[in-house]
Amino acid sequence: MHKATMRKLIMCKLITILSLISLTSLGAWAQTSPAKKTPAVKPPATMSAGPTAVIDTAAGKMTCKLFPDKAPLGVANFIGLAEGTKDWTNPVSHAKKHGVPLYDGTII
Numbered sequence: 001m002h003k004a005t006m007r008k009l010i011m012c013k014l015i016t017i018l019s020l021i022s023l024t025s026l027g028a029w030a031q032t033s034p035a036k037k038t039p040a041v042k043p044p045a046t047m048s049a050g051p052t053a054v055i056d057t058a059a060g061k062m063t064c065k066l067f068p069d070k071a072p073l074g075v076a077n078f079i080g081l082a083e084g085t086k087d088w089t090n091p092v093s094h095a096k097k098h099g100v101p102l103y104d105g106t107i108i
Helices: 003-030 045-049 072-083
Strands: 052-057 060-065
Touching: none
Parallel strands: none
Antiparallel strands: 052 060
């Protein structure tokens, strides 16, 4: 073979090897350790000044503080629907339901 052809062949092999090494290194570098689970945080005692909803989800408990002084109609609507004391209208069938709690959590 000619020197030029041999040189091109060596350069192609070298570039291929360096590319494989760099791609492998990038793949290993991009991996991260699995996220650690954090323990459930209990709400501070100062949150009990107003109504608070504790909602159980698949990801754990979610504590929501309600602000009746900021949104009195929204809080009253949420509590009424949650406890089943407010009528609920199905948005699809427009059928009204009464006395069916939509929320199976705790309102403190």
